[in-house]
Amino acid sequence: MKTKTALILLTGVAMLALLGAAAQAGMIVDNFEDGDLAGWTITDIAGPTPSWNNHTTNPAGTAGQGGRQLVSYDTINANTPRGTALSPAFTIDENTLEFVMAGYGGTGSSNPQDGNIYSYANDTNQFADMNNTWILRRTSDSKVLVQGTAPFTAGFQSYRVDTGDYLGVEVELLLTDDSAGAFGWMAIDNIRTVGRDATSVLTLEIGDDQPLWALTGSTFHFDAVNISQFPDDGHAPPEGGEFIRGADSGTGTARSPDFTIVRDTIEFWSAGFGLMDRGANPQRIFLKDAGDDSVLLTWGDDEILGDDNWVSQSGDVTAWLGQDVYVELLDAESGGTGWVGIDDVRLTGVPEPATMGLFIASGAWLLRRRRAR
Structure with missing residues (x-):
């Protein structure tokens, strides 16, 4: 029986290794x-x-x-x-x-x-x-x-x-x-x-999570181009038909629906312009705890580059696996060129709950085998 137990554990470890290899392929x-x-x-x-x-x-x-x-x-x-x-x-x-x-x-x-x-x-x-x-x-x-x-x-x-x-x-x-x-x-x-094995959490599309966003103020809305005065500049949303963005003027916030962290990395596209005050009247993207609204991760002046271009963003969320969270956008700049937008929020990396399930399944199988004998 000890030999069988060892084999089961080794099998679990091997499967974990395969999952890790797949994520790094x-x-x-x-x-x-x-x-x-x-x-x-x-x-x-x-x-x-x-x-x-x-x-x-x-x-x-x-x-x-x-x-x-x-x-x-x-x-x-x-x-x-x-x-x-x-x-x-x-x-x-x-x-x-x-x-x-x-x-x-x-x-x-x-x-x-x-x-x-x-x-x-x-x-x-x-x-x-x-x-x-x-x-x-x-x-x-x-x-x-x-x-x-x-x-x-x-x-x-x-x-x-x-x-x-x-x-x-x-x-x-x-x-x-x-x-x-x-x-x-x-x-x-x-x-x-x-290789990108990803879990999509926010698509920003009309028929999906778009109606579930909570908007305050006068700036955030859904659009198909990121700056209305330059509709032919090639700045279409990276994924799908629409995304969320602030206007060039006005201030406000946009809160996403809650979702659960099921992988170890969060990724999304962001774009923006402004930042003339570099922190005084900022554009910000937050990942927040759905329970107490505490800030877990922030993307600010160094990440929102202010050149109207879509940039790939990411963050390590291993510490909050299994936790309910949400994304919040802040546009506090009322000037004529300040805005921020995001699209295609997803979770990537090894799916931790599924990994844990391998060990649970192995243990349950071993227990059933012992009882059968």
């Missing part, structure tokens, strides 16, 4: 920690060469996630080097491609964004340079599958691209810095594929 395309650009093809368009290199910091002084990164360097107030960097070919093995990117616009561009939700704002206030781009394309015929632009921020921002329709397809990532103005650069790091 995927591959590293490149993290640039080898100190070279083996497999990458660098092509210079104009200016000093090389246009792309493997550095520990970018022009803003920001280090890569692991120490090194692929950077298109500018030469301050001079002729900015311009060129492309083409990754080695790799096969899509998971439903998500992730990477982090930083950058800065040069003189701006009037190029259209073509409805691409991964693009950053391109208006007179932003100077987001549409000539700094990334493209995921099929290697067999160079067909563009997904494309976007570099962010208008020195800090690395997360990009998460749905590749579920391209499983088994060989692809390559093409980075282009064709910004002729000074200060134009972009950087990328930690390119990887990731």
